[in-house]
Amino acid sequence: GNSVTQMEGPVTLSEEAFLTINCTYTATGYPSLFWYVQYPGEGLQLLLKATKADDKGSNKGFEATYRKETTSFHLEKGSVQVSDSAVYFCALPRNSGNTPLVFGKGTRLSVIA
Amino acid sequence: DAGVIQSPRHEVTEMGQEVTLRCKPISGHDYLFWYRQTMMRGLELLIYFNNNVPIDDSGMPEDRFSAKMPNASFSTLKIQPSEPRDSAVYFCASSTGQYQETQYFGPGTRLLVL
Numbered sequence: 001g002n003s004v005t006q007m008e009g010p011v012t013l014s015e016e017a018f019l020t021i022n023c024t025y026t027a028t029g030y031p032s033l034f035w036y037v038q039y040p041g042e043g044l045q046l047l048l049k050a051t052k053a054d055d056k057g058s059n060k061g062f063e064a065t066y067r068k069e070t071t072s073f074h075l076e077k078g079s080v081q082v083s084d085s086a087v088y089f090c091a092l093p094r095n096s097g098n099t100p101l102v103f104g105k106g107t108r109l110s111v112i113a
Numbered sequence: 114d115a116g117v118i119q120s121p122r123h124e125v126t127e128m129g130q131e132v133t134l135r136c137k138p139i140s141g142h143d144y145l146f147w148y149r150q151t152m153m154r155g156l157e158l159l160i161y162f163n164n165n166v167p168i169d170d171s172g173m174p175e176d177r178f179s180a181k182m183p184n185a186s187f188s189t190l191k192i193q194p195s196e197p198r199d200s201a202v203y204f205c206a207s208s209t210g211q212y213q214e215t216q217y218f219g220p221g222t223r224l225l226v227l
Contacts, residue, residue: 034215043117043204043218044156089156100146100169101216103156 002027006090006104013080013111021075021107023064023090033057033066033073034091034101044089047075080111115139117219119205125225131193134222136205137186142217143210147180147190150202150221162188163210195226 007022025033032051036044048057050066050073057064062077075088090104118137126132138145146161160170165182173180177196182188192199202223206216 036218043220044206045218046215049215094158100158100161102158105155 001094002031002092002102004090004092004102004104007107008105009087009107009109011107011109013109015082015111015113016079017111019075019077019080019084019109021088021090021109023073023075023104025071025073025090025092027071027092029096030068031093031096033064035062035064035073035075036089036091036103038087038089038106040086047088080109082111082113085109085111117205117207117217119203119219119222121222122220123223123225125227126195127227128196129194130226131191132195132199132224132226134190134203134205134224136188136190136219138188138205138207139217140186141209142207143185144208144216145182145188146206146208146216147188148204148206148218150204151200156204159190195224197226200224200226 004025034049035047037047038044048059050057053066053068055066064073064075087106087108089106091101093099094102120135143164147159148156150156159172160180161168162182180190202221204218204221206218208214208216
């Protein structure tokens with residue numbers, strides 16, 4: 001089945017710093033790719049997604065581009081805020097079709113003022 | 114829309130007791146997933162249903178775990194008997210039947226088995 005590798009955390013940044021969280025995947029075909037975010041004490045919620053190669057997903061100032069050449073889907077934000085402190089998960093379907101997602105191990109981001 | 118609803122939000126029980134976790138998926142969603150999250154193992158899929166039918170339960174840790182979906186708006190995950198190593202956050206998620214559609218997660222049930 002498909003798999004995802006996500007950079008280990010934790011990541012600590014100062015407010016307004018640039019953020020990159022690396023995610024690479026192994027997959028059959030060209031599955032949709034997802035970034036989820038989990039704020040303290042909450043469930044996971046979709047941050048952004050991309051459904052085909054070269055698509056750019058974006059939301060709340062975060063962006064990620066589906067790169068089939070490098071099998072990557074890195075998450076970026078130009079200027080982080082304290083409120084962005086959370087755990088970020090990269091994910092993709094386990095197999096082709098409408099199957100469960102397989103998640104990376106998560107990257108904990110802490111933003112300090 | 115109310116989103117995925119889970120209850121209880123927190124559960125503290127003693128080893129050997131039965132625990133039942135509940136989930137109400139988003140109306141109209143055909144898929145329902147149960148996940149478990151721990152520090153050591155991360156997020157693990159336990160079981161998922163399509164149109165109330167269990168499709169894959171290979172992630173259920175052992176026979177002490179069982180899950181049911183008697184109708185499209187309700188599912189339960191039961192642990193009997195519970196053990197301290199079952200302590201975790203249990204999430205329910207749902208999605209539509211569309212191809213590789215987004216999964217929507219509930220707030221989770223934080224289970225502590227003493």
